[in-house]
Amino acid sequence: MDDRLTTDEYDALTQIGNAARGERQSACVARNSKKLNGLKFISHARDGQLTLTEKGQQTLFLKQCIEGLRAVSTDALAHLSADVALFLGKKGHITRADDGTFAITQRGSESLADIDAASKH
Structure with a gap:
């Protein structure tokens, strides 16, 4: 299914x-x-x-992470919840500058491209 x-x-x-x-x-x-x-x-x-359920919670969190990654890719000042920023940072998808702004990494850009490609199928 x-x-x-x-x-x-x-x-x-x-x-x-x-x-x-x-x-x-x-x-x-x-x-x-x-x-x-x-x-x-x-x-x-x-x-x-x-x-x-746990599956539902994980799905919502994953959606928040994808939306956060998209937001950072278009706006370095995008607001991310602490748990989403921590997760994306630990996974190497974003970096945080000293001034509090975010930047998407190459790994993050590649992940977004993979997500976009998968959603078109």
Whole structure:
């Protein structure tokens, strides 16, 4: 089964991850919960509450990293969350200058090119 998600499905995952306990589901979440559950990105509790699985959390984090890498490639002053900046730095995709700006490395550029090539298939 293909684990590629649409923008709407990513939005639903984000909403589930940010939802307060007992909060009513949005139409976006209701529309996508069956597929996300089937792909093991979310789980249903007995009380009907939806929660992200570890796979769902990792998927959202990966999406944040890709978006962060794209942002740095176009703007050295791009804001990155601390965990995304730390991860991308440890993996050698970005470097941080003394003035707080970021720069994408050759490895980061190659990774973005690979991601773009894979998404076109």
